[in-house]
Amino acid sequence: MPHASQENPAPAQARPSRRGLLRGFWLLLWAGLVAAAGLALGAALRLIGAGSSAGAAGPVAFDPQKLPLPGQVLAQGGVALLRDQAGLFALGLTCPHLGCRPEWSPGQGRFLCPCHGSAFAYDGALLKGPAQQGLGQLALERDARGWLLADPQRPAPAGARLKAGEA
Numbered sequence: 415m416p417h418a419s420q421e422n423p424a425p426a427q428a429r430p431s432r433r434g435l436l437r438g439f440w441l442l443l444w445a446g447l448v449a450a451a452g453l454a455l456g457a458a459l460r461l462i463g464a465g466s467s468a469g470a471a472g473p474v475a476f477d478p479q480k481l482p483l484p485g486q487v488l489a490q491g492g493v494a495l496l497r498d499q500a501g502l503f504a505l506g507l508t509c510p511h512l513g514c515r516p517e518w519s520p521g522q523g524r525f526l527c528p529c530h531g532s533a534f535a536y537d538g539a540l541l542k543g544p545a546q547q548g549l550g551q552l553a554l555e556r557d558a559r560g561w562l563l564a565d566p567q568r569p570a571p572a573g574a575r576l577k578a579g580e581a
């Protein structure tokens with residue numbers, strides 16, 4: 415009569431084989447790489463989405479009762495409405511470097527691009543790169559209700575102003 419341990423040897427699956435361990439290692443490695451790639455892609459898309467100008471499709475309307483005083487910035491829909499001694503003007507808030515949206519920094523008195531650090535003066539002039547040019551000025555006009563319309567699709571010459579009597 416054979417010994418009991420010889421009739422029922424321990425099943426091979428009870429102990430992980432070396433091949434199984436290697437397969438598990440490679441599966442984990444691939445899963446990690448896929449997850450890392452997904453996170454990197456998500457972060458890149460968020461950066462592009464958050465920083466992009468996502469320019470307004472049509473004119474941006476500004477309430478005539480809430481216009482900026484000289485030196486103030488009123489930003490809305492990718493457009494900034496500003497006023498100097500000569501009158502009102504609008505700048506497109508699309509960085510000419512790679513299209514991120516610069517924001518006005520009251521403390522520094524300049525527009526700063528969050529993506530690569532370009533800086534622009536109150537009138538949109540380039541102060542610091544990597545952008546190679548300043549922020550573009552936009553056409554600004556009144557509609558029938560008296561609201562001010564700044565059109566991101568219509569550039570205006572630098573220095574153009576809507577005079578006080580028109581604004």
Ligand code: FES
Nearest residue numbers: 509511512527530
């Ligand atoms: S996109 Fe503005 S500095 Fe690069």
